[in-house]
Amino acid sequence: MRACLAVWIVGCGLFLAGPAVAQEAAALAGLKQQAIQEIDKRQTFTQQMVDQIFSYSELGFQEVETSRYVTGILEKNGFTVERGIAGIPTAWVASYGSGKPVIAFVTDIDCIPRASQKPGVAYHSPIIEGAPGHGEGHNAGMAVQVTAAIVLKKLMQEHHITGSLRIFPGVAEELLGTKAFLVRAGYFKDVDTVLGAHVESEFSTAYSTGNGEWSGLVSVQYFFHGRAAHSAGAPWSGRSALDAVELMDVGWNFRREHLRLQQRSHYVIMNGGDQPNVVPSEASVWYYFRELDYPHIKELYDLGNTMATAATMMTSTTADHRLVGSAWPPFFNKVIAETQQKNIEAVGMPMWSEADQQLAKALQKEIGEKVDGLKLNVEPLKEPVKQPKGGGSDDVGDISWNVPMTYLMYPANIPHLPGHSWANGVAMATPIAHKGSTAGAKVQAMTALDFLLQPALVEAAWDYFHKVQTKDVHYESFLGPDDKPATETNREKMERFVPELQKFYYDPTRYKTYLEQLGITYPTVKARP
Ligand SMILES: [Zn+2]
Secondary structure (H helix, E strand, C coil): CCCHHHHHHHHHHHHCCHHHHHHHHHHHHHHHHHHHHHHHHCHHHHHHHHHHHHHHCCCCCCCHHHHHHHHHHHHHCCCEEEECHHHCCCCEEEEEEECCCEEEEEEECCCECCCCCCCCECCCCCCCCCCCECCCCHHHHHHHHHHHHHHHHHHHHHCCCCEEEEEEEECCHHHCCCHHHHHHCCCCCCCCEEEEEEEECCCECCCECCCCCECEEEEEEEEEECECCECCCCHHHCECHHHHHHHHHHHHHHHHHHCCCCCEEEEEEEECCCCCCECCCEEEEEEEEEECCHHHHHHHHHHHHHHHHHHHHHHCCEEEEEEEEEECCCCECHHHHHHHHHHHHHHCCCCCCHHHHHHHHHHHHHCCCCCCCCCCCCCCCCCCCCCCCCCECCCHHHHHCCCCEEEEEEECCCCCCCCCCHHHHCCCCCHHHHHHHHHHHHHHHHHHHHHHHCHHHHHHHHHHHHHHHCCCCCCCCCCCCCCCCCCCCCHHHHHHHHHHHHCCCCCCCCCCCHHHHHCCCCCECCCCC
16 A cells, blocks of 8 residues: 555546456455454553543543543654643644645543442442542543544554544533634644544434434523622612522523424523522523524524523623533534445444343333343434434534534443433443444544545545535634633532542553452342342
8 A cells, every 4th residue: 555545546546447446445445454453452452541531530621631641642652732722721632644634533521510420330329429420421432533543543654644633622512612612723724524423322423414413502601790788687788699590590481482492491500699698799690502503593692691681670780691612503424424334334333241231221220211231233324304303412513514524423331321410421431331432443443544545535525515514504603702711610620529539540550440440340230129
């Protein structure tokens, strides 16, 4: 294999005879085979990454240990790392290679508040009560992407393959907090193909709006300012910021009935005052406004601002707000998805053991869901649904509207879990996550090889991007020029838990697996009565 291969397929392919094309296809197939073997050789490396990041359990914007660990591995393996990009201390980009195509790998690294959970245990059993935990499974993503990237680098060197690799973390994805900023800072300007990866219980990819269960959103914090007074001695002198928060919430909840069915909105009160005998001079509430497209999200955002202003008028308070997160609804590329699907089918589902299935079924029973264990077959590539109904959000959406992208769902978790919960952490440092991540890494590496070696595919993906995806819809960021990433978020929460979490950081020099370090029998399930 030589550097001219890529040029050859596009530049000369039309003029050369069939046997030569077959020969090059065989070369690509051979490279994929080699990638699979190299990834299999690194199963321990992948497992250690999964377990290590699981043990760090860091909330959005505070992924300090995780970022230090992953960038350290990438540097040791010959990638160049730029840290603190786009004004986000825990964000970075790792690069290898030169020239086109530029293939980027993106995956999230943050975890969920209060989701601490012992892996391999099929009922709620936190490692540390109340602590954050990987109750979304973001701990496995970097193991998938980094394993694939290291193997790709080795193959690119050995076979003189031209092209560039980039790896980005999804910092504070749970807050939809950073990817729009990475896009705004221009980090995807020269990228040709983005291969995202997200944990799932199935092995699948999708294009266009996929299953229709994605929404876009803005995440907005409203800060109300009143006047303090003795709540009993001189309440008439006070103006309650908490009253304003409550009236905004009441207003929103009445209005909710008259919004499109596609909207989803929710809030938490961040600050409800200090103590009852002081009229709260400061109070704040945090909203997620979700809808299916930019104009409708913008409408909800404007309505939220109106509600906040109305609440200040009712209470003689003032308010300001801050956009702390945003996400376009993701839209994925058909050409990449079709290519990726063939690789998913070639790799197939991991071989689950009896113990894996036992854990899965026991957890499904524990949470009252259908007890059918782990999936045995990969998903077919489905037609996108005609009428998306919306659901969760992911700030990869902003990337997907700037560069052809797909999102590989790799099978590293148990079906029918509630999401954002301790239950979603149960499998995430067990053989289920380890095997699923190895399978995911294979598909990422194989798909990257498809695009590195066939420039015509890169072109076709861009064609779909320009002629179908962005024919009538043009990306416009929700970010204003003054909006900044909310990098202070979760700092205090994390500071409280880090001393406790440190006692449980995984030490691969002493223990083969995190399960072994924690002394957990795999699987641990409730005894049958
Ligand atoms: Zn996620």
